[in-house]
Amino acid sequence: MYSENRSTASLSEMDYLDVKNLAQTGEGTYLEFKRTIPSAYKIAREIAAFANTQGGTLLIGVDDDKSLVGVLGYQEQEYLLKKATEELCRPKVDIVIEIVHFGDRDLLVIKVPEADNKPVFVHDEDEETVFMREKDQNKVASEELVKIIEKRNSDEGVTFEYGPKEQKLFRYLNEYGEITVEKFAQLVDVSRARASGTLVDLVTADILSLFRKDNVDYFTYS
Structure with a gap:
C-alpha cells in the first residue's frame, strides 16, 4: 500500500x-x-x-x-x-x-x-x-543499438581490425552508401553475430553511424 x-x-x-x-x-x-x-x-x-x-x-x-x-x-x-x-x-x-x-x-x-x-x-x-x-x-532499441549504448558508456576502449572484410565493407559503402547487418554478413560470409559485432565497434569508434528506416537498422559513414 x-x-x-x-x-x-x-x-x-x-x-x-x-x-x-x-x-x-x-x-x-x-x-x-x-x-x-x-x-x-x-x-x-x-x-x-x-x-x-x-x-x-x-x-x-x-x-x-x-x-x-x-x-x-x-x-x-x-x-x-x-x-x-x-x-x-x-x-x-x-x-x-x-x-x-x-x-x-x-x-x-x-x-x-x-x-x-x-x-x-x-x-x-x-x-x-x-x-x-x-x-x-x-x-x-535494436540489439545493435543496445550494444552501442553499452560500449559508449563503458570504460573499455574499442579496437577493430582493418582487414579484407572491412575493406569489402567500405567498398560497398562507397558504392551504395548504407548497409544492414544481414547484408554485411552475406557480403563477407560470416555469421550475423560477427557482422553485428564489427559494425557495432565501427559505430562506437565513430567511423560509422546507425540510423533506422522502416524499422530496419542501417549503417553508413559518420
Missing part, C-alpha cells in the same frame, strides 16, 4: 497557465502527456525512453486534446511512478515529481533526467527491453 509519509512530491513553481502553455506545444522528443497513468509498466517505458535519450517531461492530468483535466489526488499516481522507477527501471531512474493544484484536482509534472548509466532497461517478468524516444513515440 502507498504510504503518504513516503511522498517525495513537491509543489511546482509552475502554475496552471504554465502547464497549459507547455501542453499546447504538443508531444515531442522532450514532452509526453497522459490523462492518467495506466500502469506502472507503461509509464516505465515512457520514463526509460526519456532517460535513454536526452531526458524529458511527463505531464499527468492532460488529455490527448491538450486540455487540462487533472487527477483526483496525486498519491496513487505517485505510487505507480515509484514502482516504475524503482522496481521496473534498471538501473533506477531518479525522477522529480512536482504537483500543480487547481480546484480539487492535481496535475503532475514529472521531470526525467538523461541517465548517466545507459542503457536503462524496463523489466517485465522475464523480459528486459530498452526504449528510446523518437519524436513523440517510444521505440524499442
Whole structure:
C-alpha cells in the first residue's frame, strides 16, 4: 500500500497557465502527456525512453486534446511512478515529481533526467527491453543499438581490425552508401553475430553511424 509519509512530491513553481502553455506545444522528443497513468509498466517505458535519450517531461492530468483535466489526488499516481522507477527501471531512474493544484484536482509534472548509466532497461517478468524516444513515440532499441549504448558508456576502449572484410565493407559503402547487418554478413560470409559485432565497434569508434528506416537498422559513414 502507498504510504503518504513516503511522498517525495513537491509543489511546482509552475502554475496552471504554465502547464497549459507547455501542453499546447504538443508531444515531442522532450514532452509526453497522459490523462492518467495506466500502469506502472507503461509509464516505465515512457520514463526509460526519456532517460535513454536526452531526458524529458511527463505531464499527468492532460488529455490527448491538450486540455487540462487533472487527477483526483496525486498519491496513487505517485505510487505507480515509484514502482516504475524503482522496481521496473534498471538501473533506477531518479525522477522529480512536482504537483500543480487547481480546484480539487492535481496535475503532475514529472521531470526525467538523461541517465548517466545507459542503457536503462524496463523489466517485465522475464523480459528486459530498452526504449528510446523518437519524436513523440517510444521505440524499442535494436540489439545493435543496445550494444552501442553499452560500449559508449563503458570504460573499455574499442579496437577493430582493418582487414579484407572491412575493406569489402567500405567498398560497398562507397558504392551504395548504407548497409544492414544481414547484408554485411552475406557480403563477407560470416555469421550475423560477427557482422553485428564489427559494425557495432565501427559505430562506437565513430567511423560509422546507425540510423533506422522502416524499422530496419542501417549503417553508413559518420
